[in-house]
Amino acid sequence: MTRLSVNINKIATLRNARGGNMPNVCKMATDCERFGAEGITVHPRPDERHIRYQDVLDLKKIVTTEFNIEGYPNKEFIDLVLSIKPEQVTLVPDPPEALTSNAGWDTIKNKAFLIEVISKFKAAGIRTSIFVDTQLKNVEGAKATGTDRVELYTEPFATDFPSDPKEAVRLFTIAAEKAKELGLGVNAGHDLSLENLKFFNENVPDLAEVSIGHALISDALYMGMEKTIQMYLQQLK
Template sequence: MTKLSVNVNKIATLRNSRGGNVPNLCKVATDIESFGAEGITIHPRPDERHIRYQDARDLKKIVTTEFNIEGNPIKKFVDLVLETQPTQVTLVPDAVDAITSNAGWDTIKHKDFLKDVIATFKAHNIRTSIFVNADLKMVEGAAETGTDRIELYTESYADAYAEGNKNGVQPFTDAAILAHKLNLGINAGHDLSLDNIAFFKEKVPHLLEVSIGHALISESLYLGLENVVNMYLNKLK
């Protein structure tokens, strides 16, 4: 079964919109785990516009499943990861002003940089993953960085699926097959939803984990958080 890690950035966005601590991010994370999710993901950005760096410290104390911290490995982010020691760190090349992640790493151009950062995290026994497009050259480049896993950036799949083009999954199938041959674990995330997750899971082999936030929280407004978490779990079986 592919693990479901729930990204709780949107909970932090809602909290920050009014100040105070409603909704309580740690309480929501604990509830999500109790509903059956196998991980909690956060993606703090330098301006802390949703997840705050202190949230990472607070969540580390209470998350009992896998704890995944995503972000661009600037010094402040690296220091936070080394301090909190999550289960997994996912490296994402997002710009400071990016609304959301919109590209994977060029693992060839940035190979030396990634190798150094990954070596730092692995020296502290933190599993590493890097965000990549479903491009075979980028997957090959990722294998040369020393990373444990890749996270396939799935926006193009989600867009194609929404347009009725199920062939949009083929690059992800091919990337996963190659990654597995190269001894890389395979994660995936971005715009995966209740509508498209089952087909993706069916067609992409060796899928260890998906990280889902925006769609899951949005769907929960209509269907309820506990119900939606379990709907994802059923589709990932």
């Protein structure tokens, strides 16, 4: 079964809006695991507008499932990840000031940079994944960087899904097949939801993991976190 990693950035956003420690990010991570989540994802940014660097240090002490840290690999991020040594690091190409991730890596143009960064993480025993779109040249380029996995950037799928699900997923199926052929694991994330997750999972072969935050946390406002996580897990069976 495809693993579900819950991105808890939005919990930190809510906390930061008021100050203090409500809601408690660490307690929420523990609760997500207790409710069935198979991983916790965070995306710390330099301005700490949601997850703070201290949160990452605190979470390392209590996360018992897979800990996945994603972000743009500037020096501060690299140093943080190497000090934490999570099970997985996911590299995204968006600059620190970006509102949210909105594209995959050009793995051809950034080959030398990615090789340098990934080699540091792999030397520390950290599994690496890099954010890519469905262009086969970028999937093939990812293989040349030494990464273990690719994470398919799924916003285009989510946008096109309501009008034509089969066409929306077609290129993702092809990209996943190419990744498997190259010996790369496949993750996915961005705008996956209860409406489109089951279809995506059924049509993308050998999907190892999905990372979901915004939609899942939004659903939990209506249904509660435990029920929401169980509903997402059901879509992945």
